Amino acid sequence: MSSLYKRNNSPYYWWTIYHRGRRFSKSTGMTQKHLAKKVQNHWDLNIVLGEFNFLGRMGHSTLRVVDYIRQYLNFLEERKSSNTLLITKGVMTKFQTFLEMKNVKMLEELSVKILDEYINWLKCAPKTKKNHIGIISLMLEQARKEDVIQTNNAKQVTLPRILKKERHRLLEPIDLEIIFRNAAGWHLYYSFLNLTGLRAGDVAKLCYGNINHKKKAIVSFIRKSRRIHELPLAETLIRKISSERTDSTPLFPGIYSESERKLNDNLLKPRSYLQTLLEANGRPKATLHSFRVTFNNTLRDMGLSIEDRQILLTHSSSETTKIYTHPNFELAAEYVNKLPVYGISELN
Numbered sequence: 001m002s003s004l005y006k007r008n009n010s011p012y013y014w015w016t017i018y019h020r021g022r023r024f025s026k027s028t029g030m031t032q033k034h035l036a037k038k039v040q041n042h043w044d045l046n047i048v049l050g051e052f053n054f055l056g057r058m059g060h061s062t063l064r065v066v067d068y069i070r071q072y073l074n075f076l077e078e079r080k081s082s083n084t085l086l087i088t089k090g091v092m093t094k095f096q097t098f099l100e101m102k103n104v105k106m107l108e109e110l111s112v113k114i115l116d117e118y119i120n121w122l123k124c125a126p127k128t129k130k131n132h133i134g135i136i137s138l139m140l141e142q143a144r145k146e147d148v149i150q151t152n153n154a155k156q157v158t159l160p161r162i163l164k165k166e167r168h169r170l171l172e173p174i175d176l177e178i179i180f181r182n183a184a185g186w187h188l189y190y191s192f193l194n195l196t197g198l199r200a201g202d203v204a205k206l207c208y209g210n211i212n213h214k215k216k217a218i219v220s221f222i223r224k225s226r227r228i229h230e231l232p233l234a235e236t237l238i239r240k241i242s243s244e245r246t247d248s249t250p251l252f253p254g255i256y257s258e259s260e261r262k263l264n265d266n267l268l269k270p271r272s273y274l275q276t277l278l279e280a281n282g283r284p285k286a287t288l289h290s291f292r293v294t295f296n297n298t299l300r301d302m303g304l305s306i307e308d309r310q311i312l313l314t315h316s317s318s319e320t321t322k323i324y325t326h327p328n329f330e331l332a333a334e335y336v337n338k339l340p341v342y343g344i345s346e347l348n
Contacts, residue, residue: 180343197295209247
């Protein structure tokens with residue numbers, strides 16, 4: 001029915017039993033096996049009689065980590081998106097690898113010290129470590145709500161300092177010349193980033209139906225604002241977009257995807273190509289978001305107001321669920337068409 005075992009970090013014999021789908025463990029407080037067996041027999045009798053008071057609240061927290069992770073993933077599968085489930089599975093796989101190394105098997109053993117050690121063990125950026133603990137904390141908080149554990153120790157973890165880096169630097173004219181001179185199959189995609197200021201993912205999701213040739217505008221759902229925006233499109237780009245393609249055809253089929261996770265993976269291609277170009281020419285590292293930063297700063301230097309730039313960058317705080325059009329559309333279009341153009345001739 002039950003069994004006794006020894007732990008590396010304890011001088012006592014431990015009693016464990018699997019009862020009604022749950023694993024319970026408790027220290028007998030005995031270092032001699034014959035005395036531990038007497039405790040075992042007494043506790044086994046309590047279990048048979050349905051008397052669980054001797055376990056206290058700690059009895060609930062003696063679930064095996066692997067068992068609760070499995071239970072938690074089933075819980076997420078029923079309530080959360082497939083992307084959330086996939087990310088959580090990845091974190092839990094790493095977490096279990098670490099716990100196996102530390103010989104930590106029970107939920108009650110997930111102390112602040114163990115979780116701090118996990119943070120130190122991870123070989124990733126401080127922000128990623130924070131995300132790992134955040135996901136583990138959500139699991140432990142669910143366990144606390146279910147009365148499986150008393151405390152969510154992940155909330156007490158000391159996270160590493162996150163140093164801000166200028167990852168999305170301003171692209172200088174020399175950078176843009178290098179990029180568009182060597183952009184090859186990424187010319188049009190980089191041109192859209194450069195002349196619209198849209199985020200890389202929003203441009204990657206554009207279809208021919210998002211282009212309004214008559215008004216010379218993009219009409220598209222912007223993921224971060226969760227609204228549809230109508231934005232002026234530079235004439236140099238309008239001339240490169242066919243008006244005869246079907247509305248559902250992606251402008252950039254090589255990176256287009258309905259799946260957010262797949263889309264993010266696909267964006268690695270143009271990002272890596274951009275960074276390789278800059279590195280090969282001795283220029284500092286930049287990202288696809290650098291086009292957005294450059295778009296904003298260039299319009300600022302040209303004299304476009306911050307309010308107008310915020311709308312172009314889809315920062316508007318409007319609560320409308322209808323298509324959100326720039327109130328100074330013609331003025332914005334005028335400024336967009338004054339933006340420096342690089343490499344468009346290469347698209348012919």
